[in-house]
Amino acid sequence: MLDNLELPDNDRPVYLRLADAIGERIASGKLVEGDKLPPHREIARVLGINVTTVTRAFSALQQRGLVEARPGRGTRIASRETEEGSFKSAPSDEAGLIDLSINRPPTTAYRDALATLLPRLAKDRRFGSLQDYHPPEGPAWARATMAAWLDGIAGDGDASRVVLTDGAQHGLACVLRAVAQPGDIILADSITYQGISALSRSQGLDLRGLPMDRGGMRPDAFERACTTLRPRAVFLVPSLHNPTTITLSEERRRALAAIARRHNVLIIEDDVYRPLLDTVIPSFASMEPELTIHISCLSKCIAPGLRYGVVVAPRAVLGHVAAALRIDCWSISPLTALVATNLLEDGTTTRIIEFQREELRRRQAILRDVLASFDVQTDETSTHAWLHLPEPWRGAAFARACRQRGVGVLPADAFAIGRETLTHAVRINLGAAPSPAELRQALSIIADLLNAGHLEVSGAV
Numbered sequence: 001m002l003d004n005l006e007l008p009d010n011d012r013p014v015y016l017r018l019a020d021a022i023g024e025r026i027a028s029g030k031l032v033e034g035d036k037l038p039p040h041r042e043i044a045r046v047l048g049i050n051v052t053t054v055t056r057a058f059s060a061l062q063q064r065g066l067v068e069a070r071p072g073r074g075t076r077i078a079s080r081e082t083e084e085g086s087f088k089s090a091p092s093d094e095a096g097l098i099d100l101s102i103n104r105p106p107t108t109a110y111r112d113a114l115a116t117l118l119p120r121l122a123k124d125r126r127f128g129s130l131q132d133y134h135p136p137e138g139p140a141w142a143r144a145t146m147a148a149w150l151d152g153i154a155g156d157g158d159a160s161r162v163v164l165t166d167g168a169q170h171g172l173a174c175v176l177r178a179v180a181q182p183g184d185i186i187l188a189d190s191i192t193y194q195g196i197s198a199l200s201r202s203q204g205l206d207l208r209g210l211p212m213d214r215g216g217m218r219p220d221a222f223e224r225a226c227t228t229l230r231p232r233a234v235f236l237v238p239s240l241h242n243p244t245t246i247t248l249s250e251e252r253r254r255a256l257a258a259i260a261r262r263h264n265v266l267i268i269e270d271d272v273y274r275p276l277l278d279t280v281i282p283s284f285a286s287m288e289p290e291l292t293i294h295i296s297c298l299s300k301c302i303a304p305g306l307r308y309g310v311v312v313a314p315r316a317v318l319g320h321v322a323a324a325l326r327i328d329c330w331s332i333s334p335l336t337a338l339v340a341t342n343l344l345e346d347g348t349t350t351r352i353i354e355f356q357r358e359e360l361r362r363r364q365a366i367l368r369d370v371l372a373s374f375d376v377q378t379d380e381t382s383t384h385a386w387l388h389l390p391e392p393w394r395g396a397a398f399a400r401a402c403r404q405r406g407v408g409v410l411p412a413d414a415f416a417i418g419r420e421t422l423t424h425a426v427r428i429n430l431g432a433a434p435s436p437a438e439l440r441q442a443l444s445i446i447a448d449l450l451n452a453g454h455l456e457v458s459g460a461v
Contacts, residue, residue: 002038005047012096014049015056019064020404022057026066026077027400035077037067060094064403098433098442099408103242103300103383106359106431109352110303117342124342130334136326138164142337145344146310153274154285154294154312163321164332165309168272168297169195171321173203174328175293175311178320179266180205184232186268187225189217191415191423193242193270196235209417214377216241216248219255226263233266233293238284240273243415243427245382250281257287266317267292275301275353276360276381290314293321298340300383301353308332308340356431357381363430363439370443374450383431387446389424392453399426401449407442 002025007017025031037043040054047054058075061067069075121127126141137143143159151157165171172195180186182204188196190209200207208229210221217236225231236256238248248256260267269284269292285294297309311321325331343349360381367378367385378385387409389398395411402409409426428446433439 002043002046007047015053016060016094016096018043018047018049018054018057019060022061023064023066023400023404031077033077036073037075037077039074096406097403097408098406098438100429100432100439100442101408101410101427102432103304103429104432105303105356106363106383107352107355109355110306113343113348113352114339117339117348121338121342124338126338126341130338132334134331134334136322136331137162138332139334139337142334142341145341147312149344149349150294150296150310150312152286153271153283154269154289154292154296156289161312161315161318163311163313163318163325164337165297165311165325166329166332166336167299167304167307167309168270168295169199169309170307170325170328171295171297171309171311172196172268172270173199174321174324175268175295175313175317176200176203176205177324178317179268179293180232185229187222187229187231187234187265188417189236189241189244190417191244191412192235192417193237194414196270197417207417212244212246214246215252216246217252217256219252219259222256223259226259226265230263231265233268234260235268235270236284237270237273239271239277239281240379240382240384242273243384243410243412243425244386245378245384247277247281247379253282253284254287257284257291260291261288264291269294271295272297272300273383276357276383278357278379278381285312293317298343298349301356302343302349306336306340308336360431363433363436366436366440367428367430367443370440370447371450374447384427384429387426387428389426390450390453393424393450395424395426398424398449402426402446405445405449407445409446 005021007021010017040051043054044051058067062069066078067075068078129139142164143162146164147155147157147159147162155161165174176199183206185206185208186200187208187210189212191212197207208225210225211218238253240247267284267288271283271294283294285292294312295309298306313321360383364378364380367376375388376385389395395413399409399411409428412423412425430439433442
């Protein structure tokens with residue numbers, strides 16, 4: 001299996017050279033899904049290296065999604081689905097890698113604001129309530145502040161329609177449990193946010209992907225699916241769609257809302273990127289408040305480390321959402337709520353968002369400069385971009401080639417609903433690079449690979 005394994009002759013650390021050598025055998029098909037790798041000690045003995053080095057190499061392979069280790073089963077080659085883009089929730093700390101596969105804030109504005117806030121938090125009049133239990137919907141004072149922040153977007157400033165959650169993914173999980181039963185059909189874009197796929201599988205829901213165009217979900221496809229499939233709900237990311245960056249026009253939103261109303265299909269509106277938009281477009285919640293469940297959070301516009309989300313729902317649904325949350329965790333952390341509430345009340349969130357948007361504009365300019373000759377979907381204030389790959393590249397092969405050269409991106413396979421690859425593209429997260437200089441470096445590597453085309457693709461497949 002690892003007979004005659006030779007480490008690449010370069011100046012990278014030994015553990016990474018070992019990881020690269022094994023990764024190359026996986027890419028070439030010499031190692032396939034389910035193959036069990038030899039024990040660490042045996043590999044160390046054969047190669048004449050330290051066992052710790054082998055352990056670090058296997059850890060790097062796990063971070064790349066190439067292997068999986070389970071107690072009693074050893075380390076085996078992972079499925080292609082895992083290799084080509086698993087549901088990642090944290091950036092890689094692999095040395096020498098510029099990881100552009102995870103959405104992260106482009107600035108340290110939140111950390112700076114938090115450092116200023118924490119010393120004075122104990123003087124807040126609500127500090128004494130932090131040691132107590134709170135309602136599953138969240139502390140009343142926190143709900144009132146969040147309702148005011150969303151006024152005009154969802155809920156009309158009514159705190160009684162708000163449930164606070166530990167981020168948008170937690171909110172989405174509670175919503176799906178509240179409105180759907182195992183076997184129910186949920187519609188979504190054919191390429192969409194990974195989290196909905198993971199949740200649908202875990203809850204036994206039948207997630208169906210619908211065709212898209214450059215304007216988003218096609219109304220004709222939605223109408224046809226509503227007629228033939230009788231879905232329970234449709235999941236939409238209407239603003240700076242993840243991963244394609246599409247923002248639904250008002251016309252497209254109204255067309256989809258009219259179809260949902262006609263067929264009595266709930267709209268789950270995941271609008272986490274809305275605060276970053278340059279233009280104001282009516283939300284589904286403002287168009288169809290009794291049919292729409294609106295989800296938002298501070299993760300994308302402030303920082304993912306601030307696990308603070310919100311669900312605004314019709315009253316007929318709201319109690320079920322709160323009940324699902326109570327089963328999970330009783331209520332969110334009041335400390336998190338107090339931090340977020342302070343940032344909202346004193347205008348810090350508004351300042352941070354504007355700061356993030358300005359930095360994203362600068363990074364988008366770098367993207368336009370380096371990848372000017374390629375088909376890139378993006379937006380001036382988007383955290384990410386969607387790169388359509390020219391021939392002969394395919395998504396997973398290109399992502400592997402990028403990683404081999406020290407850049408992490410996510411291929412379309414990671415976002416596809418179902419097993420069929422619908423487009424050959426990768427998502428690039430601009431805010432993830434530690435600095436603009438490192439972003440330019442990573443994008444230049446991507447551009448070189450794209451330009452090399454046939455000269456490179458044979459070694460990446």
